[in-house]
Amino acid sequence: MEPEREQATGKVLPRGRAWSEREEKTEGMWCPVLRRLWKDKFAVLGAGIIVVIIGLAVLAPVVSPYDPNQVDLLNRLKPPGTEGHLLGTDQLGRDVLSRLIWGGRVSVAVGVFAVLIAMFFGVFLGLIAGYFGGAFDIVIMRVIDVLMAFPYVLLAIAIIAAFGPGLVNAMIAISIIGIPYYARIVRGSVLSLREKEFIQAQHALGSSNWRIMFRHLLPNVFSSVIVAATLDVGWMIMAAAGMSFLGLGAQPPTAEWGVMLSNGRQFIRVAPHLSLLPGLAIFLVVLAFNLLGDGLRDALDPHLKE
């Protein structure tokens, strides 16, 4: 808990200086982290895969050989290696490679946005609950408990019954389910941090509650939130693919890995590549985010400092 103590000494310094000093500290914190991360080959591999997948997703309109939704009923279920179709065609004669590339765009975007939404609300609620305590804490955490006990597919079905099926609604459902994860991490850290001297000092200096929460508590819990979020992206991509697999998420003709996997299931005997390839893509991206997340956690853990 090195950085906290150093910050705590800032209590005698004028406010402006304490702030700029902490900024230096923060920057100073990330450099060794990246250096340590670079030594972790698995994390680098994970980051590499993520860069490639995001690169392909961003460049989809350029690199994708075909329109992913172009139907050709006379050229169905062609195996990988067929001329003109590197990874073959699906049950409607659409190019599998193009659909995988465009599907990555959808899957990764959904995963990242779902995490951002969950993180935004989770961190905010966790800060309030942990900092104010009392009735706030009780009410917020009981709601969070209820959310945790709620199966996400059931929540998704409820949301979809109200707003109709679609990728955005599925994303909203899984983000809501992701909120407790962040709220609990943040609340736990804030509970111990709020008793520390540097926070007490801010009280003494007359800082407002919001200022303390966002300027002093938030930066100190952010490293654990970043680790959690990186690990969570993989889970969110899986959940979104799962929802699409069940028909609750992406709607045809959207290329999405979960949908492709689900549709491919009917043809597993005659065209196994239709379910294997999107399955492999989901596996790779989830693995990559987990490797990176694990690496980040180790790199950010002060106890592992050499």
Next chain:
Amino acid sequence: MRKLVVLLTFLTLLIAPAALAKDDNTIIVGLQAEPVTLDPHQITDFNSSRAAKGMFNSLVEFAQGSTDLVPGLATSWEVSDDGLTYTFHLRKGVKFHDGTPFNAEAVKFSIERQIDPNHPYHDTGEFAYADFTFGMVKEVNVIDDYTVEIVLKEPFAPFLANMAMHSASIVSPTAVKKYGADFSKHPVGTGPFKFVKWTPGVEVIQESNPDYWDGEPEVKRVIYRPVLEDQARLAELEAGKLDFIVNIPPDDLDRVKKLKGIKVQEQPGMHVWYVVFNTQKEPFNDPRVRQAVNYAIDKKAIVDGILQGTGVLAENVLPPVVWGYNPNVKNYPYDPVKAKQLLAEAGYPNGFKVTLWVPEGGSGMQQPVAMCTAIQAYLSMVGIQAEIQQFEWGTYLDKVFVDDYESMAEMHVMSWIGDNGDPDNFLYILLSSEQWPPYGFNEAFYKNPEVDRLLRQARVTSDVVKRTELYKKAQELIMADAPWVPIDHETQIVAMDERIQGFKLHPTGVFRFEKVTIKK
């Protein structure tokens, strides 16, 4: 002596597990999903009707393999000259599986239970088919133990065919009184197979009825198992865990036909798969728009490509296996240029946006998602942007079958499987404006007064030649108005262990194992 007893006990123990395993007189059927009910009066889905058929009889039965009518629990019947009174002479000496006798009172009970809201056992179920089957019945009179008279409110030509439907099955009044609403889990009829046990999610077990009036079946046990995944069901047939399966994935069909020890049986189905327009709402209240969509979709490519020939291209709303079919009516050919032209005439030169509802599966729906994705692609080529929304089958039916003023539907897909082989069961129930939901199944909210008149007249006319003429005329008008895009008529396909002999597919899609034998 003691040694002998020990030896015998030992031998029995050795043999016992073998005897419990699959024996040669059992047929295990793999269904698409769990039956909902085994009460024949409450059945609305295929899995239930398939699992329940063997346990029940009706007064009139369909012949093996066709919708011709043959005597069932009634040995003969007469119709009065005004077409209003049907007198049935009942088979004597028939007993229900619970040992109680079958008689005229049981017939009266079975019908009145469904249609009379004041009947003491009316609250033992929900009878969705009651209005369609018996809506025209005025009263049921018991003349004596073995004679029953049914009086109609108006002449109704398809009445005898209705009397062979599952909703017209005769149930044991004693059992309904004993079990109440739980009769659906303890079905008692007069059929060739007796109910043994239903383990939900696992199987329905039936055994042969030794006292069956038409002779005890050779097959001793029939077990119906729900296997939801098409591929899993097929794999279990190949592994010998199932003897008989439905819904073979079209792309696997060729491979399955070549498998040793398995045979495939096919028959043109009494089925139609179609896209439905909400004809009461813009833009589909304009027939030119509906025709344009008809021209825009390459139906043949869908049938040959996605369905791999497991259905035949629909030329008409009525399948060709049903009498009254008009062979001169032709479906709209694939002509995107003509489609664009019609759209422009109707005031949509740049197309429009529309929602297309699609179920994930469901009886008779074939490959709904793949077929609709292809339809969506064809529509986009003429400028119509169709947004697909998928629903689970139960939710889907709830959304589709609502009053016209409540309906949110723009375009959706549906299929229909004939219940009794009469054209009335397609044309009237699906396309007469008297059958708008929730009364019937005209979810297109199609209304053409001339079609209504023809279909109504055909219902009250008894002469088949005259009825055929009326139906042929109605088909022409319907296809010109284009309330649907008829896509295909699914071929019924089952795959079974090749030792199963003498099985005949039935146009209504139910399975009958009473005349089947198993080659040893």
